[in-house]
Amino acid sequence: MDCFRSLLFCFYLLLIIAPSTAVDSINTTQPFKDGDFLVSAGGSFRLGFYSFGASTNRYLCIWYNQISSTNIVWVANRETPINDSSGVLRITSQGILHLLDQTGSSIWSSNSSRSATNPVAQLLDSGNLVVREEGDGNLENSLWQSFDYPGDTFLPEMKLGRNTATGLDRYLSSWKGEIVGDVKKQYTFRYQTDEPEKMDFVHQHYSTTLLKQ
Ligand SMILES: *[C@@H]1O[C@H](CO)[C@@H](O)[C@H](O)[C@H]1NC(C)=O
Ligand SMILES: *[C@@H]1O[C@H](CO)[C@@H](O)[C@H](O)[C@H]1NC(C)=O
Ligand SMILES: *[C@@H]1O[C@H](CO)[C@@H](O)[C@H](O)[C@H]1NC(C)=O
Numbered sequence: 001m002d003c004f005r006s007l008l009f010c011f012y013l014l015l016i017i018a019p020s021t022a023v024d025s026i027n028t029t030q031p032f033k034d035g036d037f038l039v040s041a042g043g044s045f046r047l048g049f050y051s052f053g054a055s056t057n058r059y060l061c062i063w064y065n066q067i068s069s070t071n072i073v074w075v076a077n078r079e080t081p082i083n084d085s086s087g088v089l090r091i092t093s094q095g096i097l098h099l100l101d102q103t104g105s106s107i108w109s110s111n112s113s114r115s116a117t118n119p120v121a122q123l124l125d126s127g128n129l130v131v132r133e134e135g136d137g138n139l140e141n142s143l144w145q146s147f148d149y150p151g152d153t154f155l156p157e158m159k160l161g162r163n164t165a166t167g168l169d170r171y172l173s174s175w176k177g178e179i180v181g182d183v184k185k186q187y188t189f190r191y192q193t194d195e196p197e198k199m200d201f202v203h204q205h206y207s208t209t210l211l212k213q
Pocket of ligand 3 (some may be wrong): 111112113
């Protein structure tokens with residue numbers, strides 16, 4: 001019995017000290033393949049490759065990790081799906097994310113005006129995918145963040161409107177929907193003012209715009 005208890009104790013100890021298999025970040029030496037996942041430290045969000053419906057097209061997506069139905073909140077390659085499961089996400093030594101298809105071509109990438117010496121891409125518990133210098137947790141210093149390039153989903157801690165420091169306009173946009181004639185419809189939801197003193201979210205006026213392209 002004592003032996004059994006000791007074994008049981010050892011087993012529990014192993015459970016406690018065994019490193020978690022879920023990682024929340026990638027670095028330059030760790031490519032991220034289709035089938036791999038990042039899970040944010042608190043377990044709220046997951047990043048991985050995903051197919052919608054019966055399609056075999058693969059998209060790099062972020063979704064809620066703790067909800068059984070898959071609620072996609074962000075898609076990297078919305079316009080450029082990968083047609084099989086050969087997709088790989090890499091981060092370069094400058095801190096640029098590249099999504100590569102089966103031919104090794106970059107079909108989507110992040111960008112930044114700055115570079116890092118030891119860049120990592122980390123999925124935060126807010127659902128924000130952030131490229132930053134290893135060890136620098138300050139969001140203000142990040143090189144790139146997915147919250148600056150929202151899709152159709154607004155999450156807590158996201159900001160819409162123009163970033164007055166960088167000039168970047170952040171807005172929501174729908175998936176490109178029905179095709180009418182040779183026009184694909186896409187709806188956007190954005191600030192229509194450039195007045196910086198009116199950047200308060202609550203007091204803004206919104207409108208939807210039908211873009212033709
Ligand atoms: C990348 O992460 C792996 C696993 O955590 C680690 O072994 C490796 O040293 C890291 N590489 C760099 C360049 O930090
Ligand atoms: C998938 O995409 C690659 C690269 O664009 C192309 O060469 C290949 O023919 C496509 N395969 C299918 C089944 O569509
Ligand atoms: C990154 O790319 C977006 C979209 O092409 C562009 O609007 C933005 O200015 C770029 N940012 C930097 C820092 O290059």
